[in-house]
Amino acid sequence: MGKDDMNIGAAAAASGVSAKMIRHYEQIGLIPPATRSAVGYRHYDAAGIHTLTFIRRARDLGFPLEEIRQLLALWRDRQRPSADVKAVALRHVAALEAKAEALRAMSRTLQALAEHCHGDSRPDCPILDELAGS
Amino acid sequence: MGKDDMNIGAAAAASGVSAKMIRHYEQIGLIPPATRSAVGYRHYDAAGIHTLTFIRRARDLGFPLEEIRQLLALWRDRQRPSADVKAVALRHVAALEAKAEALRAMSRTLQALAEHCHGDSRPDCPILDELAGS
DNA sequence: GCTTCACCTTCCCATGATAGGAAGGTCAAG
DNA sequence: CTTGACCTTCCTATCATGGGAAGGTGAAGC
Structure with missing residues (x-):
């Protein structure tokens, strides 16, 4: 499984965010819906892993999810x-x-x-x- | 309403524990079920208020409810x-x-x-x- | 090809302490 | 006898996380 084709378990291991939490973050709209395989398995590319790792680091600093939402928006905005x-x-x-x-x-x-x-x-x-x- | 015949609102005001929380503490067995009036209103005497105040002070010190349960048991045990x-x-x-x-x-x-x-x-x-x- | 085990999916429930609110009954003052 | 403040129970939410059930899927070994 390459860095650009990870299922949720591999993404969890790579990012340090549990699979349970990844699904949750998707559900609350913190991350965009993952692409799915034919049978519905979530797949993550390098960018997705990067986002998850960003979130984990922010959580490690105690940021609440709503503030992480703001930080992600700022991160994505190269003009911030x-x-x-x-x-x-x-x-x-x-x-x-x-x-x-x-x-x-x-x-x-x-x-x-x-x-x-x-x-x-x-x-x-x-x-x-x-x-x-x- | 005397110190020995307070309904839950007066007990809340006297102890600093909200009525909501008093009911909750009763429900989880932190405090014994209150005596009830004919129509079901809870009544609190001085001892009940004292217990609630004890709980509030312990909460103010950040004790979790389970430790407060232990502290209450020790408080009641004059041989502790x-x-x-x-x-x-x-x-x-x-x-x-x-x-x-x-x-x-x-x-x-x-x-x-x-x-x-x-x-x-x-x-x-x-x-x-x-x-x-x- | 078939079994097997690890993985994936969704859905529900739990934590800990607290608050909000709805629906309905009661008390006391005016 | 009305009115408003109070009481009751029950359900829901918060915040971030985890546990587990039921059922489907992937890949490896035989």
Whole structure:
């Protein structure tokens, strides 16, 4: 099977996107419908694999699918202003930072409580006290 | 309506857990079925409100419902070893840190790429280059 | 040629926590 | 006795992903 005639399993292996997800991305219109063999098997060429790999990398950076949709459109538009790409990226950076900070805040609070918990066989515990409203 | 005779709306307002979620928590067995009035309205007493508030505080710290289930059991058990509570808490701290670090790693990568993007009307953009595999 | 196994197809269901909404019944204030 | 705010249950959605069933297909070995 050459690089220009891969079925969905090979495309999944080559791109790192599961076959299940490839079908899903097609269904929601993130990627165009794949060409089909006579009996209905999806086939992918090098360009299709490239798109899937792009999507996987964007997912690895935590982009939601709707933003990936925008990035794909920008990618395909050779006249795009790089400012548009940067705007999408920085918006996502802000979202990532906000989420991370929220998690860190929770972690800090909980760590502070845990530090004051004996952690032995005694029942009294400031963690439960806090949750119960002291 | 006294503190010991609240319907679900008042219980939601008092605990900070939405009425929708209170019903859901009952349905999945996180809280026991509420007592009902003659026509089927749920009623909550001070203890019920206290439990709901406990759950909300635990949710605010990012605990998943299954861990909240464990925390509630420990809370109710006056003989619990505080070590058990601490173990649940520290496991969750580790999970929070792992998630936060994953997000921060994404953010760092993306920020580095964005720094090298002109962000003007020119089309060339290292962010897209990276996603496309350089 | 025929079996066999790995693969493909579609369709439905599940996750985790939450919200929205429809249809219908109830309570309390005016 | 009306009206509006509340309650009930049930269904649907989110977001990205996976599991599995039922049935058809491809290619390799014999």
